[in-house]
Amino acid sequence: MPEDVSDLVAAAKDGDRSAFDELVRRTYAETYTLAYRMTGNDDDARDVTQEAYLRAFRGLKRFRGDARFTTWMYRITANCAATHMGKRRKHRHEELDESVPLADEHPASSPELRMEVTDLRARLVEAVEQLPPKLRSVVVLRDVYDLPHEAIAAELGISESAAKVRLHRARRRLREDLYPLPSEESARAV
Amino acid sequence: MRCEQVVDDLADLAAGHTEVVAPDHVAHVEHCLRCQAEMVQYRKLLRALRTLRTEVLEPSPGLLADVLAGIEEEAERHAIAGLLRGRRVAYLGGLAAATAAAGGAIVLANHARRRVKLAG
Numbered sequence: 001m002p003e004d005v006s007d008l009v010a011a012a013k014d015g016d017r018s019a020f021d022e023l024v025r026r027t028y029a030e031t032y033t034l035a036y037r038m039t040g041n042d043d044d045a046r047d048v049t050q051e052a053y054l055r056a057f058r059g060l061k062r063f064r065g066d067a068r069f070t071t072w073m074y075r076i077t078a079n080c081a082a083t084h085m086g087k088r089r090k091h092r093h094e095e096l097d098e099s100v101p102l103a104d105e106h107p108a109s110s111p112e113l114r115m116e117v118t119d120l121r122a123r124l125v126e127a128v129e130q131l132p133p134k135l136r137s138v139v140v141l142r143d144v145y146d147l148p149h150e151a152i153a154a155e156l157g158i159s160e161s162a163a164k165v166r167l168h169r170a171r172r173r174l175r176e177d178l179y180p181l182p183s184e185e186s187a188r189a190v
Numbered sequence: 191m192r193c194e195q196v197v198d199d200l201a202d203l204a205a206g207h208t209e210v211v212a213p214d215h216v217a218h219v220e221h222c223l224r225c226q227a228e229m230v231q232y233r234k235l236l237r238a239l240r241t242l243r244t245e246v247l248e249p250s251p252g253l254l255a256d257v258l259a260g261i262e263e264e265a266e267r268h269a270i271a272g273l274l275r276g277r278r279v280a281y282l283g284g285l286a287a288a289t290a291a292a293g294g295a296i297v298l299a300n301h302a303r304r305r306v307k308l309a310g
């Protein structure tokens with residue numbers, strides 16, 4: 001079994017099933033992590049991870065070695081998550097409005113609970129999870145996974161300008177929630 | 191220029207992407223302490239978000255087995271589809287050969303008929 005991911009990819013492209021399985025073993029936790037960050041729950045993240053590897057398996061011949069395998073998987077995962085969440089939304093007959101201030105429904109926003117959640121990392125994770133899915137996807141892909149705007153737009157099926165608008169909104173909410181300016185903090189205290 | 195007009199640029203500036211921000215917006219931030227203070231907060235946010243990249247969550251048990259089983263099933267389906275396609279190709283190939291042979295036979299028959307005519 002080759003050590004290198006690129007060698008595994010080459011072997012898998014030549015039809016070596018065990019090489020593809022090894023690629024899955026090495027990358028599935030990372031793929032699941034992105035799926036979880038985008039969907040915000042374990043059930044959906046599992047479905048998205050499974051679907052992403054099926055698509056990768058079917059499309060492996062089209063994978064050109066110029067991108068890293070993990071980056072390629074991120075893009076597939078992003079696309080699967082967007083499709084999955086779109087289906088879910090339709091299924092539930094509810095349109096999640098980006099402009100709804102969900103942060104206020106968030107228990108950690110109440111002062112007592114905010115005191116309990118002192119760990120900044122935990123607060124960051126919570127704040128990201130509390131973003132509406134459309135905003136969360138974009139900020140996760142751009143600011144956590146460093147995907148370029150055009151890749152994000154392509155995988156989410158939106159225009160680049162829409163992706164940028166969502167990114168700005170997401171960043172602004174997170175910034176206000178986690179790193180308020182002194183003026184915002186005094187406004188909150190009132 | 192008002193601070194509100196550059197608010198969406200502050201994170202890009204904090205990330206060092208000055209090239210995507212309009213020069214007059216950059217100029218405003220250079221002279222505005224309020225925007226600079228906000229930019230500092232964005233810088234902290236972006237740094238914190240970046241650290242999430244290194245965090246790998248532990249998937250719930252059974253996910254790997256489920257993924258591999260799904261691939262196995264897909265590979266089987268693919269193999270079967272390949273076999274059927276192979277058969278269909280063989281069948282179409284056989285049909286083509288039969289048609290060519292039949293065509294040849296007709297040509298031969300015509301030849302024969304002509305020859306018969308010539309002979310007759």
Ligand SMILES: [Zn+2]
Pocket residue numbers: 192193194218219222223224225226
């Ligand atoms: Zn300003």
